[in-house]
Amino acid sequence: MPGKVPFRSVAVLTAFTTTTAGIAGALVLGLSGAPPAAALDDGLALTPPMGFNNWNAFGCDVSEQLIRQTADLMVSTGLKDAGYTYVNIDDCWSTHERDASGRLVADPEKFPSGIAALADYVHGLGLKLGLYADAGTATCAGYPGSLGYEEVDAQTFAEWGVDYLKYDNCGNEGLTSPEETEARYRAMGDALKATGRPIVYSICEWGLTDPAQWAADVGHLWRTTWDISDDWDSLSSIVETNMRLDEAAGPGAWNDPDMLQVGNGGMTDTEYRTHFGLWAIMAAPLLIGTDLRTATPETMEILLNEEIIAVNQDPLGVQGRVVAESDGLVVFSKPLSDGGHAVALYNSTDSAATVSTTAAEAGVAAADGYTLRDLWTGAVTSSAGTIAAAVPAHGTVLFRVEADLAGSEDLPDAGLGADIGLGADAGLGADAGEAVGDTVGDVPGLHPVGLGGAAVPMTGWPTQPGASRRMPSA
Numbered sequence: 001m002p003g004k005v006p007f008r009s010v011a012v013l014t015a016f017t018t019t020t021a022g023i024a025g026a027l028v029l030g031l032s033g034a035p036p037a038a039a040l041d042d043g044l045a046l047t048p049p050m051g052f053n054n055w056n057a058f059g060c061d062v063s064e065q066l067i068r069q070t071a072d073l074m075v076s077t078g079l080k081d082a083g084y085t086y087v088n089i090d091d092c093w094s095t096h097e098r099d100a101s102g103r104l105v106a107d108p109e110k111f112p113s114g115i116a117a118l119a120d121y122v123h124g125l126g127l128k129l130g131l132y133a134d135a136g137t138a139t140c141a142g143y144p145g146s147l148g149y150e151e152v153d154a155q156t157f158a159e160w161g162v163d164y165l166k167y168d169n170c171g172n173e174g175l176t177s178p179e180e181t182e183a184r185y186r187a188m189g190d191a192l193k194a195t196g197r198p199i200v201y202s203i204c205e206w207g208l209t210d211p212a213q214w215a216a217d218v219g220h221l222w223r224t225t226w227d228i229s230d231d232w233d234s235l236s237s238i239v240e241t242n243m244r245l246d247e248a249a250g251p252g253a254w255n256d257p258d259m260l261q262v263g264n265g266g267m268t269d270t271e272y273r274t275h276f277g278l279w280a281i282m283a284a285p286l287l288i289g290t291d292l293r294t295a296t297p298e299t300m301e302i303l304l305n306e307e308i309i310a311v312n313q314d315p316l317g318v319q320g321r322v323v324a325e326s327d328g329l330v331v332f333s334k335p336l337s338d339g340g341h342a343v344a345l346y347n348s349t350d351s352a353a354t355v356s357t358t359a360a361e362a363g364v365a366a367a368d369g370y371t372l373r374d375l376w377t378g379a380v381t382s383s384a385g386t387i388a389a390a391v392p393a394h395g396t397v398l399f400r401v402e403a404d405l406a407g408s409e410d411l412p413d414a415g416l417g418a419d420i421g422l423g424a425d426a427g428l429g430a431d432a433g434e435a436v437g438d439t440v441g442d443v444p445g446l447h448p449v450g451l452g453g454a455a456v457p458m459t460g461w462p463t464q465p466g467a468s469r470r471m472p473s474a
């Protein structure tokens, strides 16, 4: 079978317990290398797709007017300039019957001008248009599916000027084995290719047949889970699945943990920052799923964080991998094309905790010192090797870490009691970090060298001479 992806094994290397902070054990995971998935070599989706999809906020209530307004807002709010490109229509855009020649027809009430005219409008703004179809006899909302109609539908989409196709898995007539599923999705992939139009192909079979194993040379991204809903349980369980699939991702081939719920009201801003930050470090598609006509400044600030978008869009195209995890505290590291790393300290638990790793564990080249930039607050700190933060419940601190290659100071690295550790702090609620991004409390061993945003409290330098410059071993 083409596109087979061998998964690397995960081994537990060390485990220890910290007692001073009140808990916790740290399991440090080591992952051995394996070749990346073979991706489609068509130059599309070389970084994760960014854009909008109406489903999470509007469901079937989609229309030409909504898509035009959304496209206009993507330009006027700066989202387009930030990289959001695709304006995607989900289910329910068609009539319930094909026309006499077997073609899909846009619902004339919802889309009075038709999809081609809408595509022209969207293209005129410098954006791209996405559409939805289904690898079965009916879509999930009961509209005509494309099973058996792949060629005519792909041709129709290409003629209309569609740039992105999400292909769903309802009405699949029981053709659900991995081979049958692959065949249904490959039929549309081949049909899209045959049109000659560059169309990003988004496979949406909900992760049921381990699509990372077969989808990389069929489409550009594949859903890894059931649908996301706007609540913490859904978000955290999707992260738990998607974070284990990093080896399959690469330019032109992305794990898709579903569209963003940021701004839809069911989670706190801390949780939405976790959502956005983890989607960024997991190199997931960033498809906005909220109503841009009513989005709050807080929502827009999350969606427009250009340094976090840069992590997601980094051309190296690596999905951040889990380098440490214990009891719901997880460290991700994502190598970046400039030699830096993004490091996420994710606290999925219901209480605040200190999450700590080291530059070595995060895979950053050995150096005398490191510069850490908090991508939510803008705070810059120096460290001799510890990468740590007090993280609120359900929060994520996201750092950009650079090795200081020349002339670094003698930076002590002490005060945490352990170089690799995950611990908990008592008494901080889920939103304790809202005022300063998601960093709360003091983390000794990190020295602030400049603050681009709100201050992150620090306890200053440790006093013992000679405490430092030690690079911990992973």
Ligand code: GLA
Residues within 6 Å of the ligand: 055, 090, 091, 139, 140, 141, 168, 204, 226, 227
């Ligand atoms: C499925 C998909 C969703 C959405 C709906 C539309 O549930 O997974 O993302 O497209 O269908 O009906």
